[in-house]
Amino acid sequence: MLVSSGLVQAADSAVRTNGRPLVQLHITTKGDLLEFSTQALSCKADSRVRLTFVNGARYVDFDHNWVLIRSGTFDAFVAAATQAGAEHGWMPAQHPGMIAATAMAHKGQTVSVEFNAPQVGRYLYICSMPGHSASMWGVFTVTAA
Amino acid sequence: MLIRRLLTLLTALVGATAVLAAGPVSLQSPDKVKNALRVLAYVQADMASKLPNLAYARLPHEVQEFQEAAPALTDALAGEPRELRSTVETQLRKAVAAAQQVESLSKTGDATKIAAAVAAVDAQLQALNQLFPSELRPVRDQLGVRPGMRPGAQGAGPPPDLR
Numbered sequence: 001m002l003v004s005s006g007l008v009q010a011a012d013s014a015v016r017t018n019g020r021p022l023v024q025l026h027i028t029t030k031g032d033l034l035e036f037s038t039q040a041l042s043c044k045a046d047s048r049v050r051l052t053f054v055n056g057a058r059y060v061d062f063d064h065n066w067v068l069i070r071s072g073t074f075d076a077f078v079a080a081a082t083q084a085g086a087e088h089g090w091m092p093a094q095h096p097g098m099i100a101a102t103a104m105a106h107k108g109q110t111v112s113v114e115f116n117a118p119q120v121g122r123y124l125y126i127c128s129m130p131g132h133s134a135s136m137w138g139v140f141t142v143t144a145a
Numbered sequence: 146m147l148i149r150r151l152l153t154l155l156t157a158l159v160g161a162t163a164v165l166a167a168g169p170v171s172l173q174s175p176d177k178v179k180n181a182l183r184v185l186a187y188v189q190a191d192m193a194s195k196l197p198n199l200a201y202a203r204l205p206h207e208v209q210e211f212q213e214a215a216p217a218l219t220d221a222l223a224g225e226p227r228e229l230r231s232t233v234e235t236q237l238r239k240a241v242a243a244a245q246q247v248e249s250l251s252k253t254g255d256a257t258k259i260a261a262a263v264a265a266v267d268a269q270l271q272a273l274n275q276l277f278p279s280e281l282r283p284v285r286d287q288l289g290v291r292p293g294m295r296p297g298a299q300g301a302g303p304p305p306d307l308r
Contacts, residue, residue, distance in 0.1 A: 032180075033180070033183055033184060033187060059184070074303055075308060082200075131191045131195065137302055
């Protein structure tokens with residue numbers, strides 16, 4: 001499990017990280033809407049993923065994050081995130097379904113996370129703020145290298 | 146309680162109908178207006194999603210977000226005729242006032258009153274939406290969720306085979 005802790009750094013021009021091809025993904029909110037800019041992201045199985053997430057809200061002080069979870073764990077993870085509460089950033093300390101997550105991004109903020117792509121398959125990404133995952137979700141597809 | 150809610154909705158709709166009767170509304174920034182109405186709808190739906198699990202402590206936060214969202218509509222109407230802006234802002238203030246009532250009632254923990262207050266916000270939003278052409282109004286089932294679902298509804302979210 002990886003959880004980012006800081007603001008996005010300047011883009012690294014390296015093609016490979018730890019022997020893996022680096023894939024840079026970028027996703028935002030659709031302005032103040034409770035929607036991600038895309039409901040589909042993908043990468044190859046052997047890649048190192050650097051995902052940058054921008055909370056593009058202009059008016060509403062929504063907090064959002066980007067969390068990659070295993071398929072089949074959505075309901076349990078959302079319940080655990082809600083139970084974690086605001087004091088833990090709406091993120092469970094440990095959850096078997098979680099693969100990677102950014103920090104919570106406030107309005108206008110950019111956060112990022114790096115992780116090794118999981119095995120070939122389809123995964124979900126969501127915002128773990130209570131209620132947001134009803135509309136803030138997408139499918140992360142990992143294809144064969 | 147039901148009669149009072151129906152009267153609130155009826156009164157709001159009558160007012161909206163009177164404005165529409167003046168003629169079709171042609172806007173300078175329809176996309177911005179559509180977006181602002183969707184943001185308000187999302188926040189109201191998020192507010193409503195707190196009711197099933199009695200998460201009333203979160204309602205003041207949702208009300209704050211509703212208040213923050215309101216200026217998006219005001220800004221979207223900049224440059225529009227004063228009469229339209231005035232009509233919209235009057236209805237928008239009613240919606241915000243209804244949201245503030247939710248915040249007040251959230252402290253009581255009274256499930257019936259809180260649900261009625263959240264429904265009143267929805268009614269005021271519907272009246273607000275009626276001030277605009279139908280193509281700009283938020284469609285509950287098209288707020289970024291799967292077809293047939295609305296935010297906060299049981300089963301909303303990712304496809305069943307992945308969730």
